[in-house]
Amino acid sequence: MKHYDIVGCGSVVRHYHAPILRSLIRRQAIRVHGCYDLSVAAAKEMGSLLGAQRTGTPDELGDLSGVDAVLIATPPESHITFIERYASLGKAVLVEKPFVGTRAEAERIVEISRSQYAPVLVGHFRRYYPALNVARGFIAQGGLGQVHRVEATEGGRWSWPTLSRYVIESRLGGVIHDTGSHLLDMVLYVLDADTGLDLPFEIKDISKVPDTEPSHDCRAEIRLGNAEMGTVLLSFAVSRLEPLAGAIKIYGDQGTMIIPTAFAPAPFLIQGSEPFALRRPGYEVGPTDAIGCFVLEHEAFLNAQSGSPSLLSADRFVTLTALLESLGTVASAVA
Amino acid sequence: MKGTVLLYGGTSYVGQYLLRSLLDSGTRIVAVINNPVSSKILLGGHMGAVELVTQDRAVREPDVRAIINLAYVRTASPHRANRENERLMQFIHEAATQTGCDRVIHASTIAVFGYEPTETPRPVAVPVRPGDFYIETKTRAEHLLVQQAQESRYHPSIVRLGNVVGPGSAAWTAGPAQRLLEAKPLAVAGRPGASNATYVENIASYLQWLCEVPPNELLRFGPYHHLTEFAAHTWDEFIRSMEATVGLARVTVDGARPGGGASVSRAIGARLKHAYRGRLGGYARAMLGRLPWTEALDAAFARVKELDAPEGHMAQPSLDPDDLALLGLLSARIVIHPHTIPGWTPPVSFETALERIASWLQESGYAVRSSR
Numbered sequence: 001m002k003h004y005d006i007v008g009c010g011s012v013v014r015h016y017h018a019p020i021l022r023s024l025i026r027r028q029a030i031r032v033h034g035c036y037d038l039s040v041a042a043a044k045e046m047g048s049l050l051g052a053q054r055t056g057t058p059d060e061l062g063d064l065s066g067v068d069a070v071l072i073a074t075p076p077e078s079h080i081t082f083i084e085r086y087a088s089l090g091k092a093v094l095v096e097k098p099f100v101g102t103r104a105e106a107e108r109i110v111e112i113s114r115s116q117y118a119p120v121l122v123g124h125f126r127r128y129y130p131a132l133n134v135a136r137g138f139i140a141q142g143g144l145g146q147v148h149r150v151e152a153t154e155g156g157r158w159s160w161p162t163l164s165r166y167v168i169e170s171r172l173g174g175v176i177h178d179t180g181s182h183l184l185d186m187v188l189y190v191l192d193a194d195t196g197l198d199l200p201f202e203i204k205d206i207s208k209v210p211d212t213e214p215s216h217d218c219r220a221e222i223r224l225g226n227a228e229m230g231t232v233l234l235s236f237a238v239s240r241l242e243p244l245a246g247a248i249k250i251y252g253d254q255g256t257m258i259i260p261t262a263f264a265p266a267p268f269l270i271q272g273s274e275p276f277a278l279r280r281p282g283y284e285v286g287p288t289d290a291i292g293c294f295v296l297e298h299e300a301f302l303n304a305q306s307g308s309p310s311l312l313s314a315d316r317f318v319t320l321t322a323l324l325e326s327l328g329t330v331a332s333a334v335a
Numbered sequence: 336m337k338g339t340v341l342l343y344g345g346t347s348y349v350g351q352y353l354l355r356s357l358l359d360s361g362t363r364i365v366a367v368i369n370n371p372v373s374s375k376i377l378l379g380g381h382m383g384a385v386e387l388v389t390q391d392r393a394v395r396e397p398d399v400r401a402i403i404n405l406a407y408v409r410t411a412s413p414h415r416a417n418r419e420n421e422r423l424m425q426f427i428h429e430a431a432t433q434t435g436c437d438r439v440i441h442a443s444t445i446a447v448f449g450y451e452p453t454e455t456p457r458p459v460a461v462p463v464r465p466g467d468f469y470i471e472t473k474t475r476a477e478h479l480l481v482q483q484a485q486e487s488r489y490h491p492s493i494v495r496l497g498n499v500v501g502p503g504s505a506a507w508t509a510g511p512a513q514r515l516l517e518a519k520p521l522a523v524a525g526r527p528g529a530s531n532a533t534y535v536e537n538i539a540s541y542l543q544w545l546c547e548v549p550p551n552e553l554l555r556f557g558p559y560h561h562l563t564e565f566a567a568h569t570w571d572e573f574i575r576s577m578e579a580t581v582g583l584a585r586v587t588v589d590g591a592r593p594g595g596g597a598s599v600s601r602a603i604g605a606r607l608k609h610a611y612r613g614r615l616g617g618y619a620r621a622m623l624g625r626l627p628w629t630e631a632l633d634a635a636f637a638r639v640k641e642l643d644a645p646e647g648h649m650a651q652p653s654l655d656p657d658d659l660a661l662l663g664l665l666s667a668r669i670v671i672h673p674h675t676i677p678g679w680t681p682p683v684s685f686e687t688a689l690e691r692i693a694s695w696l697q698e699s700g701y702a703v704r705s706s707r
Contacts, residue, residue, distance in 0.1 A: 151700055153699065155699075156505065157348060157377065157503070157505065158346075158373055158376045159373075161370065161373075163370065163372060164372070165371075165372060167372060167376070168375045168376060209379075209380065216379065237699075237700055240377075241376075241377065242502075242503040243503055243505050244509075244699045244700050245509075245513060245700035246516075247513075247516050247517075247700065249700075249703060249704075251704065256703060258516055258517075258703065260513075260516070264517065268516075268517070268518055270583075270703065273584075274584070275518050275583055276518075
């Protein structure tokens with residue numbers, strides 16, 4: 001049985017992780033050692049829900065010798081501190097997205113993870129969306145021919161009833177690191193461009209509202225790849241100010257594929273005039289909604305602690321982090 | 336426009352258009368906020384031009400010409416909804432009485448008549464229909480406002496908005512366009528559907544106009560307004576325009592399916608078949624064989640075979656409750672005619688509205704280009 005710490009007990013843990021953690025506790029796969037949050041009340045409430053032995057603020061983590069793994073769901077700026085704290089002691093880490101703030105930090109974590117044999121996973125649960133995986137397989141087999149352009153958009157008028165000010169004050173609290181990290185990760189994953197550490201990219205054009213981080217609307221044109229490996233032009237838009245199409249559209253020589261950014265069982269392929277759903281045989285086995293993908297994320301975390309490789313391993317998010325860092329750093333203008 | 340407009344719900348979709356319209360006319364706007372994070376994100380572009388205040392300051396504002404309420408209870412858990420609704424309407428009432436403002440303009444919805452009204456709605460009070468959270472809270476808010484106003488000196492104008500279309504409208508523009516992208520059902524065959532639509536800039540114009548109408552005219556007209564200037568246009572017209580922009584055709588479902596009659600008959604046939612194949616099939620055959628009316632049974636079985644229609648063996652797009660609810664709205668038969676104070680003309684025509692929506696769909700990633 002693994003002993004978990006939970007650092008950060010806000011709404012994402014309460015709504016999404018806690019029900020799965022409780023199921024793992026019932027299965028006696030895990031036990032929760034400690035729950036920590038800047039709000040002592042939130043830590044106590046979560047501690048009570050999950051039967052934790054200890055609760056407190058993140059300053060009170062104390063001796064970690066009885067802990068095997070940690071779930072980190074704090075505001076993004078503090079991810080690096082807590083990942084380092086646990087991973088350097090060989091503890092397994094599952095950290096909410098966005099991973100960390102800079103490419104250098106991401107590379108440092110990957111190195112610690114390797115040297116300390118500490119699996120570090122990032123909670124990009126959308127990687128388990130069936131539509132995304134069907135599309136990825138189809139593209140890898142050349143079903144679209146040469147891919148030359150991708151349009152990725154996602155947006156909605158802000159309606160999250162949070163009172164936490166990090167979304168309006170933190171440089172990692174804007175839409176780029178929030179919705180954008182999900183969307184860009186889907187793009188890199190579907191193109192199988194997430195595994196190498198050195199995918200070249202160039203931001204050709206960018207506009208943001210407001211102009212500085214945290215921004216709430218961002219549109220960018222990005223060139224992925226280079227002349228040697230081939231290039232894909234990525235048109236990227238995310239917004240908290242208005243709805244945008246929730247879709248990744250992939251244009252290839254032999255057709256167009258549309259992948260909904262919300263959970264969907266299948267992508268849509270357009271070869272000719274009519275779109276049709278591209279279902280994988282046996283698609284009925286697997287997650288039926290986004291919560292099912294969270295379940296798979298936790299299963300992957302448990303398996304990673306037994307040495308199994310994972311789609312969510314930190315080394316697969318270095319390029320993503322570098323891209324997000326650049327988008328967050330560059331001001332509105334032609335780069 | 337002279338005086339101040341006190342605005343509740345300024346962060347809403349309609350709110351952003353109303354703010355722009357009021358600012359263009361030089362009106363001083365005080366937006367009453369209850370979530371500083373949402374306000375910073377959604378009103379950030381107007382910071383400086385719009386004053387943001389909390390309720391305790393709102394009631395002390397001088398020279399308030401009108402109070403406009405676009406806010407409504409959306410996220411409260413069911414056991415808190417009525418209390419939250421009462422709290423919101425109490426805030427508005429207090430603001431009106433304490434500032435001495437002579438009018439409250441309250442945005443409501445034609446959904447107070449139900450999603451699929453069976454007769455033409457009239458501009459009168461409607462009873463609360465328990466069951467649907469949105470309809471119930473909106474109707475209760477109307478009742479609360481009318482009750483409160485009866486004991487006060489301000490006049491309530493309840494503007495029941497049609498289905499709000501426009502660039503960035505989540506429900507009636509982005510939603511249908513997203514369904515085109517995802518090949519989800521978007522029409523019922525043979526039922527073009529009364530849109531009962533209103534365009535967002537026209538809403539802003541009407542609400543602003545109501546701020547300026549003389550009080551006796553408001554009183555003469557009565558409290559209920561229906562803003563559905565595009566009501567006579569069908570959903571089919573809107574969706575045809577979206578199809579042209581998005582580059583994909585809608586999925587249409589058979590008119591019989593939403594009612595479910597054919598599916599039910601087919602289900603009975605399937606049950607009978609299953610019973611015959613199962614362990615009890617032998618007993619059933621023995622029992623029925625003893626009955627005298629063999630011909631009648633033959634006819635019944637033939638009917639079952641007829642019900643086992645060939646299309647039942649083809650996979651159909653699955654219709655979940657949300658699909659069914661939307662398809663019901665998109666195939667509405669009742670037109671809810673506009674009921675607005677004479678003298679106001681919608682500044683945006685239907686054709687212009689379609690053009691602006693098309694342009695927004697293009698910019699917002701809904702259009703599928705050629706793969707070449």
